[in-house]
Amino acid sequence: MTDKIFWLDPYRTELETRVAAVDGGDITLSKTIFYAFSGGQESDMGTIGGYPVLRAEKVGTSIRCTLPPDHGLAPGDLVIVSIDWERRYALMRLHFAAEIVLELVYQTLPGIEKIGAHIAPDKARLDFAWDGNISEVFPDIQQRADALITADHPIISAFSDEAREERYWEIKGFARVPCGGTHLRTTGEVGAIALRRKNPGRGKERIEVTVSGNPAST
Numbered sequence: 001m002t003d004k005i006f007w008l009d010p011y012r013t014e015l016e017t018r019v020a021a022v023d024g025g026d027i028t029l030s031k032t033i034f035y036a037f038s039g040g041q042e043s044d045m046g047t048i049g050g051y052p053v054l055r056a057e058k059v060g061t062s063i064r065c066t067l068p069p070d071h072g073l074a075p076g077d078l079v080i081v082s083i084d085w086e087r088r089y090a091l092m093r094l095h096f097a098a099e100i101v102l103e104l105v106y107q108t109l110p111g112i113e114k115i116g117a118h119i120a121p122d123k124a125r126l127d128f129a130w131d132g133n134i135s136e137v138f139p140d141i142q143q144r145a146d147a148l149i150t151a152d153h154p155i156i157s158a159f160s161d162e163a164r165e166e167r168y169w170e171i172k173g174f175a176r177v178p179c180g181g182t183h184l185r186t187t188g189e190v191g192a193i194a195l196r197r198k199n200p201g202r203g204k205e206r207i208e209v210t211v212s213g214n215p216a217s218t
Helices: 085-108 134-150
Strands: 014-023 026-029 046-048 055-059 062-066 078-083 113-119 124-129 156-161 166-171 175-178 192-201 204-212
Touching (some): 085 113, 085 192, 085 204
Antiparallel strands (some): 014 026, 046 078, 055 062, 113 124, 124 204, 156 166, 166 175, 192 204
């Protein structure tokens, strides 16, 4: 099992830790700040021991990182893990923007089904099974999302079941949602959001979410 420091402190950009296991170019660490692709949120980018991380993936309760094959690291080695903070913070902002929009869609359109999601550093997308034109609810969702962001509510992020590594985020009075991603401290950090509708196919609707502005991250 990898001790996931990114849950305890998603704003941490550097960590000293030890290599737990090595299998060719793949390594696992005893603890890490490196977030691996999960729940639609893309992986972090960065370095381990000065070597670029080519890929990060969840394997059970561990996180496996792939380095160049000539990395030379061995179990027990002390290494510095560094992440690309600009990318991480962009992912955190877009992730939570998408979380707010998703919850508002659920509240506005009972019975709608989410069928996909992807969070990249430039935009987030949410896919739904829905026969109507989802942009019809955009004015209401935009207004309510803007109000949540402007109010700069604290975002609670914690374990619901630590043994199972099950986590949630919560905004008091709005929603409590199961989620194992990296979360902001407050809604104000999301910045200004914009919504765009796409139609991927019959019976499917997509919302693309972007954010702008440069809120303080400390």
